[in-house]
Amino acid sequence: MHIVSASGASRSSDLGSKRVVITGCGAICALGQTVDEIRSSICSEFSGVRTITRFDASAYPTTFAAEVVDFRPEDLLDRKQARRMDRFTQFAMIAARQAVASSGLDVSIDPTRAGVLIGSAFGGVETFSQAVEAMLTKGPRRVSPFAVPMTIPNIAPGMVAIDLGAKGPAFAYASSFASSANAIGEGMRMIQAGRVDAVIAGGAEAPITSIVMAGIAAMQSLSNQNDEPSRAVKPFDLRRNGTALGEGAAIIVLENRDRAMARGAPIAAELVGYGSTADAFHDVQLAPHAEGLARAMGSALAESRLSPGEVGYLNAHGTATVMNDALETEAVKKVFGKAAWSLPISSTKSRTGHLLGAAGALEAVISIVAMQGGLLPSTLNLGIPDPACDLDYVPGVHRSADVEAVMSNSMGFGGHNVSLIFRRHS
Amino acid sequence: MSPASREISQVRRVVVTGVGGICAVGNNAQEIWDSISTGRSGIGAITRFNAEGFETRFAGEIKGFEPAELIGRKESRRMDRFTQLSVVAAREAVAQSGLEISAVATRVGVLIGTGMGGMETFEAGVETLLTSGPRRISPFFVPMMLPNMASGTVSIDLGAKGPNFGTVSACASSAHAIGEATLMIRHGIADAMLAGGGEAAVTRMGIAGFNAMGALSTRNDDPQAASRPFDLERDGFVLAEGASVLVLEEREHALGRGATILAEIVGYGTTDDANHMVQPAPGGEGAARAMTIALDDADLGEEQIDYINAHGTSTQLNEKLETMAVQRVFGERASSVPISSTKSMTGHLLGAAGSLEALITIAAMEACLLPPTINQDTPDPECALDTIPNVARTAEIRFAMTNSMGFGGHNVSLILARTDQCTS
Numbered sequence: 001m002h003i004v005s006a007s008g009a010s011r012s013s014d015l016g017s018k019r020v021v022i023t024g025c026g027a028i029c030a031l032g033q034t035v036d037e038i039r040s041s042i043c044s045e046f047s048g049v050r051t052i053t054r055f056d057a058s059a060y061p062t063t064f065a066a067e068v069v070d071f072r073p074e075d076l077l078d079r080k081q082a083r084r085m086d087r088f089t090q091f092a093m094i095a096a097r098q099a100v101a102s103s104g105l106d107v108s109i110d111p112t113r114a115g116v117l118i119g120s121a122f123g124g125v126e127t128f129s130q131a132v133e134a135m136l137t138k139g140p141r142r143v144s145p146f147a148v149p150m151t152i153p154n155i156a157p158g159m160v161a162i163d164l165g166a167k168g169p170a171f172a173y174a175s176s177f178a179s180s181a182n183a184i185g186e187g188m189r190m191i192q193a194g195r196v197d198a199v200i201a202g203g204a205e206a207p208i209t210s211i212v213m214a215g216i217a218a219m220q221s222l223s224n225q226n227d228e229p230s231r232a233v234k235p236f237d238l239r240r241n242g243t244a245l246g247e248g249a250a251i252i253v254l255e256n257r258d259r260a261m262a263r264g265a266p267i268a269a270e271l272v273g274y275g276s277t278a279d280a281f282h283d284v285q286l287a288p289h290a291e292g293l294a295r296a297m298g299s300a301l302a303e304s305r306l307s308p309g310e311v312g313y314l315n316a317h318g319t320a321t322v323m324n325d326a327l328e329t330e331a332v333k334k335v336f337g338k339a340a341w342s343l344p345i346s347s348t349k350s351r352t353g354h355l356l357g358a359a360g361a362l363e364a365v366i367s368i369v370a371m372q373g374g375l376l377p378s379t380l381n382l383g384i385p386d387p388a389c390d391l392d393y394v395p396g397v398h399r400s401a402d403v404e405a406v407m408s409n410s411m412g413f414g415g416h417n418v419s420l421i422f423r424r425h426s
Numbered sequence: 427m428s429p430a431s432r433e434i435s436q437v438r439r440v441v442v443t444g445v446g447g448i449c450a451v452g453n454n455a456q457e458i459w460d461s462i463s464t465g466r467s468g469i470g471a472i473t474r475f476n477a478e479g480f481e482t483r484f485a486g487e488i489k490g491f492e493p494a495e496l497i498g499r500k501e502s503r504r505m506d507r508f509t510q511l512s513v514v515a516a517r518e519a520v521a522q523s524g525l526e527i528s529a530v531a532t533r534v535g536v537l538i539g540t541g542m543g544g545m546e547t548f549e550a551g552v553e554t555l556l557t558s559g560p561r562r563i564s565p566f567f568v569p570m571m572l573p574n575m576a577s578g579t580v581s582i583d584l585g586a587k588g589p590n591f592g593t594v595s596a597c598a599s600s601a602h603a604i605g606e607a608t609l610m611i612r613h614g615i616a617d618a619m620l621a622g623g624g625e626a627a628v629t630r631m632g633i634a635g636f637n638a639m640g641a642l643s644t645r646n647d648d649p650q651a652a653s654r655p656f657d658l659e660r661d662g663f664v665l666a667e668g669a670s671v672l673v674l675e676e677r678e679h680a681l682g683r684g685a686t687i688l689a690e691i692v693g694y695g696t697t698d699d700a701n702h703m704v705q706p707a708p709g710g711e712g713a714a715r716a717m718t719i720a721l722d723d724a725d726l727g728e729e730q731i732d733y734i735n736a737h738g739t740s741t742q743l744n745e746k747l748e749t750m751a752v753q754r755v756f757g758e759r760a761s762s763v764p765i766s767s768t769k770s771m772t773g774h775l776l777g778a779a780g781s782l783e784a785l786i787t788i789a790a791m792e793a794c795l796l797p798p799t800i801n802q803d804t805p806d807p808e809c810a811l812d813t814i815p816n817v818a819r820t821a822e823i824r825f826a827m828t829n830s831m832g833f834g835g836h837n838v839s840l841i842l843a844r845t846d847q848c849t850s
Contacts, residue, residue, distance in 0.1 A: 061561065121572060123573075128548065129555075135634050140480045140481075140630065144638060145638045148639060149834075151635075152833060157834070158703065159703065161699075164700075170836060171602050174543070174593070176574050178591070189613065189615075210560065215567040218563045220565070276589040278578070278581040278586060278589070281582060283504070283582065295587070414569070414578020415590070
């Protein structure tokens with residue numbers, strides 16, 4: 001008895017022959033609660049980094065982050081449903097609905113041919129820390145029955161699949177801060193292999209909690225310029241001293257190009273390259289020369305069949321830590337050669353904060369928007385260039401440019417590197 | 427070289443050249459099989475923390491595991507237990523396979539799935555935060571608790587520089603890792619993958635969290651009888667810890683270096699229920715679809731499956747719906763195809779369950795022995811299956827299926843093929 005007619009995983013693969021396009025984007029972060037709002041914030045050089053309001057951070061070495069303010073999940077989701085979701089899942093649901101609405105995709109026409117892949121570094125960390133606190137202070141029998149299901153990182157793709165009725169492959173990717181970039185790249189592979197026709201792919205994270213703030217601060221990864229939060233995150237600047245946590249979600253709809261064209265879908269871009277590597281070097285330090293990232297970028301570039309000069313913008317991982325920005329610059333030079341010096345690069349983490357597992361997807365959305373609008377986002381707070389970071393980082397003010405293709409980089413603790421390349425669709 | 431520019435041969439077949447495992451019934455693959463083949467349970471009273479006051483006070487704990495000796499004192503202290511277990515299992519698998527990773531490092535990837543990640547680290551961190559304040563959190567807290575750290579650490583330990591991430595789908599996580607890794611090799615993205623899962627959720631919060639859901643057995647007076655999948659008297663699953671990793675390799679690559687081939691991965695199906703946060707879809711619809719996709723992928727008919735390693739968690743709902751799913755796919759043959767739940771002996775390893783059960787299935791094929799479901803006293807009339815009750819049974823297994831399902835509605839079915847004749 002055959003319940004579905006289509007084979008899930010094609011054995012005789014023609015991986016690579018199917019083209020994959022982006023037909024919808026959704027996002028929520030400190031810059032805005034829709035893609036349009038985020039675009040406007042980028043144009044007005046607004047920073048979302050500000051003093052923390054979600055908990056009392058006064059005893060913390062860093063007291064700021066990039067929060068989503070005026071977020072009212074109960075207005076956007078069913079009230080009861082919202083209460084049974086951790087904040088990271090609420091973000092994922094809202095971004096996924098936006099993405100699917102903008103794509104016009106009707107998942108119900110062929111539900112088993114639509115997958116949901118959402119990456120997260122931490123999952124429902126707020127729920128989990130509250131549950132541990134309840135257990136420690138009130139006893140094991142006072143833990144909520146929703147503690148486990150609200151915590152597990154896969155509940156974001158699980159709930160989005162329920163919400164949209166998508167019955168194809170659905171699971172989460174975990175590669176710390178490269179999680180959602182992996183989700184997007186692997187989503188492309190699924191479509192290329194003919195396993196599905198559409199993937200709702202991206203990432204979600206809600207780490208602005210007491211425990212994650214304390215943990216990341218202990219690693220000396222956060223800027224502590226508490227007197228001026230909006231100027232604290234300074235990627236590629238000589239004075240950079242760490243990142244700021246951000247929160248939110250970004251989801252894109254990936255589709256088989258032929259299917260998308262046949263239904264007259266709005267095509268925002270084509271995903272033409274994906275590279276994914278491991279440093280196999282150190283749990284939190286980058287490999288020398290960021291060689292793993294260079295391999296990921298090289299692999300994505302080769303797959304895209306673009307020359308380095310055809311890539312018109314790079315959205316850097318650019319965390320504003322001392323090591324990251326210098327080594328990422330080195331990797332860019334290695335991969336792009338002479339073209340590195342004419343490549344506009346920016347780190348939008350200077351304004352969004354670091355969305356950890358959702359960063360790659362948010363930066364993919366920003367890169368796509370940049371390409372569509374001919375608008376290169378700036379790197380904020382870059383006043384004194386680091387001699388080790390001597391490329392064009394679009395300091396301070398965004399720039400107009402006609403761009404054929406954009407690259408977005410992500411790296412994560414554990415030595416995970418991902419590079420994605422989007423191309424204007426023709 | 428980019429995947430797309432690589433010449434893709436007509437069919438790249440994926441074989442298993444090494445297995446490693448550690449769980450309550452054994453600290454390596456051989457010990458695990460010795461226990462499973464003789465119907466020995468690994469369940470006992472919890473020793474890892476004081477379980478007084480908890481509804482459930484037993485679990486499937488590993489015995490005699492000394493991470494400092496195996497991994498090094500300093501190194502092991504900087505890993506959560508789920509990562510320690512994953513590293514040990516991966517080393518065993520790679521040693522058996524004889525794969526020289528350094529020679530082909532960029533073509534070897536790692537996918538280790540987990541349901542929860544570094545739970546014990548997380549709990550200790552929250553406790554420190556509450557009692558001593560935010561400035562007393564260790565700089566190792568974040569990297570130790572992140573769920574990708576098993577994959578990351580295994581790649582560092584063994585030098586594998588290819589694609590690397592964790593798949594997370596609750597109790598289907600490591601089955602997803604094996605399935606996705608299989609496709610990466612088929613599609614030419616890698617030539618070898620270390621794929622599996624690690625989990626160490628036998629912690630206060632693990633027990634309290636699943637107790638709160640009413641998901642765990644509370645048979646505290648007889649722990650070894652607590653995991654009784656398909657039995658009418660089942661009252662919940664038994665939480666367990668462990669890891670299992672397989673070395674998957676492109677067949678020509680393995681043959682070219684004279685590797686011993688243990689089995690072939692011939693089918694993979696994965697679906698989502700899109701139904702409910704924690705309950706399976708009515709009629710086992712999503713699980714049935716995963717099995718059907720796996721059969722199609724393997725180009726096999728259901729009549730060719732000689733053994734099914736069930737998800738079989740020992741909860742009332744799971745087995746009812748899993749039985750329905752098997753009936754949907756196997757039709758009249760559902761009541762006669764041998765199907766067992768080895769969770770009756772190992773307990774439920776959550777995210778590491780799928781890969782452990784793949785390891786057990788490979789051992790069963792090699793030994794020509796169907797692993798039993800123990801604790802079968804009162805058959806549940808709603809689970810009219812041949813559960814291989816209590817005692818292992820000799821049989822040729824050419825093709826075997828192993829199923830996994832996770833909270834969130836995730837379903838995975840894998841089909842394995844034996845590659846030579848029975849050895850016993």
